[in-house]
Amino acid sequence: MAERPEDLNLPNAVITRIIKEALPDGVNVSKEARRAISQAASVFVLYATSCANNFAMKAKRKTLNAGDVLAAMEEMEFERFLEPLREALEVYKKGQKGKKEVSEQKRKDKEKKVDSENDKSREEEDEEEDEERMEEEAEGEAEEEEVEN
Amino acid sequence: MLLWTGTCSLKTPGDASVVRFFFWKLNVCVEYLFFKNEMAATVATPVTPTEHDPDRCGSEEESRGAEAEESGQPQQTGPGAAGSHSRLSKLPLARIKALMKTDPDVSLASQESVFIIAKATELFVEMIAKDALVYAQQGKRKTLQRKDLDNAIEAIDEFAFLEGTLD
Numbered sequence: 001m002a003e004r005p006e007d008l009n010l011p012n013a014v015i016t017r018i019i020k021e022a023l024p025d026g027v028n029v030s031k032e033a034r035r036a037i038s039q040a041a042s043v044f045v046l047y048a049t050s051c052a053n054n055f056a057m058k059a060k061r062k063t064l065n066a067g068d069v070l071a072a073m074e075e076m077e078f079e080r081f082l083e084p085l086r087e088a089l090e091v092y093k094k095g096q097k098g099k100k101e102v103s104e105q106k107r108k109d110k111e112k113k114v115d116s117e118n119d120k121s122r123e124e125e126d127e128e129e130d131e132e133r134m135e136e137e138a139e140g141e142a143e144e145e146e147v148e149n
Numbered sequence: 150m151l152l153w154t155g156t157c158s159l160k161t162p163g164d165a166s167v168v169r170f171f172f173w174k175l176n177v178c179v180e181y182l183f184f185k186n187e188m189a190a191t192v193a194t195p196v197t198p199t200e201h202d203p204d205r206c207g208s209e210e211e212s213r214g215a216e217a218e219e220s221g222q223p224q225q226t227g228p229g230a231a232g233s234h235s236r237l238s239k240l241p242l243a244r245i246k247a248l249m250k251t252d253p254d255v256s257l258a259s260q261e262s263v264f265i266i267a268k269a270t271e272l273f274v275e276m277i278a279k280d281a282l283v284y285a286q287q288g289k290r291k292t293l294q295r296k297d298l299d300n301a302i303e304a305i306d307e308f309a310f311l312e313g314t315l316d
Contacts, residue, residue, distance in 0.1 A: 008244065008247055008248050008251065010240055010241070010244055010245075010270070011240075011241065011244070014239050014240055014241075015274060017239065018239060018271055018274045018275060018278075019274060019275075019278045019293075021275075022274070022275035022278045022279055023278055023279065023282055023293070026291060027282060027285075027291055027292070027293065028291060028292040028293065029278075029292065029293040030292055030293060030294045030295065032294065032295040033281070033293045033294050033295050033297065033298055036295055036298050036315050036316075037274060037277060037278060037298065039314070039315050039316065040273075040274075040277060040298075040302075040308075040311050040314075040315060041270050041273060041274050042248060043310070043311060043314045043315075044269075044270055044273045044310075044311075045245060045248045045249065045266055045270055046248060046249075046251070046252065047310050048266050048269060048270075049248070049249045049252050049255055049258075049266065050252055050254070052262065052266075053252065053254050053255050057254070062256050062257055063256070063257040063258065063259055064249075064255065064257065064258040064259060064262040065259045065261065065262050066259065066261040066262050066264075066265050068262060069262045069265040069266055069269070070265065073269060076307070076310070077306065077307045078269070078272075078273070078307060080276075081269050081272050081273075084268075084272060085265055085268055085269060085272075088237055088238075088264075088265075088268045089261065089264070089265060089268075091237060092237055092238075092261065092264050093261070095237070096260070
């Protein structure tokens with residue numbers, strides 16, 4: 001287990017990539033600077049978490065939610081992050097919705113397969129249903145987007 | 150007759166990603182449509198014996214594989230990746246969540262909140278790198294050094310919380 005919270009560092013490779021993409025070509029980063037940025041990032045996570053947690057506790061909630069984090073960003077004077085964060089959140093939420101449908105379908109499939117283990121003819125039906133499901137997913141997503149709009 | 154099989158796993162935020170493989174030797178262009186979150190498709194096409202196609206496909210896969218290795222997480226490769234990050238967040242959500250849980254006051258955090266903190270951390274890293282670069286350029290250097298970071302932290306209000314926290 002980590003001795004200190006800061007010992008849980010984020011992967012160096014990812015940090016390096018983010019830094020390199022942020023800086024123009026030809027600029028290098030020393031090992032110490034990279035390590036310091038990685039540490040700073042960990043501290044940032046902890047600070048943001050603590051701030052967000054304050055908002056959650058104020059609202060008498062035990063679970064941190066997205067709104068708490070966004071409020072924390074404002075509190076920490078990182079308002080410039082708010083717009084890009086909100087956009088990223090939208091994309092993320094849509095992705096999550098798609099995933100839920102997939103996992104729900106998988107669950108239904110499992111139940112069907114257990115039932116139809118002895119029934120060979122049903123296997124053919126399942127294959128057809130797979131194709132139908134793919135279409136349904138696409139339609140379902142379109143429907144949901146319409147409902148949202 | 151040689152069979153070439155390749156696995157393609159590309160995720161884009163859009164509803165469909167189009168992958169085009171060009172087989173220059175045969176002047177054949179093949180297009181496949183992949184639905185969102187159904188990432189991996191195994192492509193098998195009959196190909197007359199050629200030397201270049203496997204190399205070409207191999208190099209494509211290699212570059213993708215190298216990127217996946219660099220990221221240090223198995224998220225971007227293969228069918229099991231389940232589009233959970235879809236190139237939205239480079240940082241591993243599990244690690245972020247573990248960090249968050251070291252705070253004794255934090256009991257539960259929604260998935261969305263973990264994601265937003267991950268994304269915010271990404272933006273933070275970009276921001277501090279760019280701000281530190283200003284100081285490096287002042288010193289006419291092209292390499293970012295620790296002292297540039299220290300200067301940035303001292304000078305910029307938003308980074309005040311970092312003072313005294315770095316080794």
